[in-house]
Amino acid sequence: MAIILSACALIACQQEQNNTVIISGAINNPLSETASIITDDRSSVYTDTLDSNSTFEIEFELDSPSYMSFKHGNETTAMYVKPGDNIQISIDPNEFDETINYSGSNGSNFLAQKYLLEETTDRKTLFILPEVAFLKQVSEAEKGMLNLLDLIVDEDFKADQEQSIWLQWANIKLNYKKYCQFLTKSKVELSPDYFDFMSHLNLNDPSLLEDEESYQFLLNYASSQIDADDDNSITTSLQFISEKFESAAAKDKLSYTMLKEYIKNESLENIDIILLKFNQVHSDTIIHKELSDLALEMTRFNTGKPAIDFSYPDKNGKEVSLSDFKGSYVYVDVWATWCGPCKREIPHLVELEKDYHGKNIVFLSVSVDEDKDYDAWANMLEEKEMSGVQLFASGWSKITKDYKINGIPRFMLFDTEGNIVNVRASRPSNPATRDLFDQLL
Numbered sequence: 001m002a003i004i005l006s007a008c009a010l011i012a013c014q015q016e017q018n019n020t021v022i023i024s025g026a027i028n029n030p031l032s033e034t035a036s037i038i039t040d041d042r043s044s045v046y047t048d049t050l051d052s053n054s055t056f057e058i059e060f061e062l063d064s065p066s067y068m069s070f071k072h073g074n075e076t077t078a079m080y081v082k083p084g085d086n087i088q089i090s091i092d093p094n095e096f097d098e099t100i101n102y103s104g105s106n107g108s109n110f111l112a113q114k115y116l117l118e119e120t121t122d123r124k125t126l127f128i129l130p131e132v133a134f135l136k137q138v139s140e141a142e143k144g145m146l147n148l149l150d151l152i153v154d155e156d157f158k159a160d161q162e163q164s165i166w167l168q169w170a171n172i173k174l175n176y177k178k179y180c181q182f183l184t185k186s187k188v189e190l191s192p193d194y195f196d197f198m199s200h201l202n203l204n205d206p207s208l209l210e211d212e213e214s215y216q217f218l219l220n221y222a223s224s225q226i227d228a229d230d231d232n233s234i235t236t237s238l239q240f241i242s243e244k245f246e247s248a249a250a251k252d253k254l255s256y257t258m259l260k261e262y263i264k265n266e267s268l269e270n271i272d273i274i275l276l277k278f279n280q281v282h283s284d285t286i287i288h289k290e291l292s293d294l295a296l297e298m299t300r301f302n303t304g305k306p307a308i309d310f311s312y313p314d315k316n317g318k319e320v321s322l323s324d325f326k327g328s329y330v331y332v333d334v335w336a337t338w339c340g341p342c343k344r345e346i347p348h349l350v351e352l353e354k355d356y357h358g359k360n361i362v363f364l365s366v367s368v369d370e371d372k373d374y375d376a377w378a379n380m381l382e383e384k385e386m387s388g389v390q391l392f393a394s395g396w397s398k399i400t401k402d403y404k405i406n407g408i409p410r411f412m413l414f415d416t417e418g419n420i421v422n423v424r425a426s427r428p429s430n431p432a433t434r435d436l437f438d439q440l441l
Helices: 002-017 094-101 106-119 124-126 131-149 155-186 194-200 210-226 233-244 248-265 271-281 285-301 341-355 371-383 400-401 431-440
Strands: 020-027 033-037 045-049 057-063 064-070 075-080 087-090 101-103 311-313 319-321 329-335 359-369 390-392 410-414 420-422
Touching: 020 033, 033 075, 045 057, 075 094, 075 106, 087 094, 094 106, 101 400, 106 131, 106 155, 124 155, 131 155, 131 371, 155 194, 155 329, 194 400, 210 233, 210 248, 233 248, 233 271, 248 271, 248 285, 248 410, 271 285, 311 390, 329 341, 341 359, 341 431
Parallel strands: 020 087, 329 359, 359 390
Antiparallel strands: 020 057, 033 045, 033 064, 064 075, 087 101, 311 319, 329 410, 410 420
16 A cells, blocks of 8 residues: 555656746847746746846746747747646747747747748738639648648647637638728629638537637628628628527627627717617627617717817927817827837828818827837927827826727817717728818818
8 A cells, every 4th residue: 555655646746747847948149138938818927037148947837738928029929838848949039930949849839830831921912812712822821731730749739720720711711802802992702602611610619709719700700791881780790690600608799799899999870770689689688788888878979979178288398189279170199109000100190291281170199108208209209200289198098088099099080160070080091081081171
């Protein structure tokens, strides 16, 4: 009996030791002084400072295989880590994705190679192809990834990646009609059997609702067959959910997510009809009331409703209010110097301001940078030659709360009476913005 107990104790000890993960490596041409491992849910970050030879070693406990990220400087890459792994990383940040190599982790090496394959796919070129050519290229790209996966022996990882690869390319197939029509400016009629690939998936599998990647795919599927010029797109989506999904849980979760996002981001002139359709699809009357109340709150932003005034200092410290410009149209840009999409719009905004200079429209930009970034804001105004009215809001203050702004850039348009035209106006880079200005001015 003592021998058996000793053997059990030894096995338990070995199992406990196998939970320890060690990730070490050397970085050529380092970008910063640290290297980090970040869990997929970002709940834990493990960091080590590079030594004089630019090497690091990170050790932590792990209960089950997990997707993680390796981060150095501003660069990150995906990893697959198992309890007991001892992984060595070599990398040159000058060619981050091309040079990274993991010794001791075939799964991580696969993820790095998969990313490089994704990078070689030119989505714009792909989406303008005729349907047959498009499907052929998608099939070839998918097979390329699956061929790489054949080299993996971890069956759980392999099964998970097979599903992920299918979802990735199936998503691209769902997006084909929308993007092809947008890029080619022509109507696309899909073959009658185009969506046959969806038979691969059991739409009523409850696990699809729990996994974020597959759930986002279901949401995309629910909106993928709607024409861009469909004025009743949300009701069409709700009807599609009602017809395609048998599971009450799937109908409830999908319809709730879609309608809540719609209420928060779209004009609500026809909301009563939309809520009626939602109530026919969703089973919970408590949720009916929640979204009805949210819709009532958000109708304050409908076209013609009074604007909510705001006041902020300009670069000279003078307080300027939205209401100061009654009598003119006002195009408002809510942005920040750290926001990439915001900065990409700046050249288009500058050009727009020049082209409509002297017209009855004011271009008013409100930065939500924090006080510590004031100098960065002031410098960017000079560097980018940003004209118009420039205000500094000192963070996510009144304007973001009043107008329910959760992401930037946000563009808003107000009329000469100080009423709302659109609090989710098109961006300067969108030709629709000029079309609207030409109609109004």
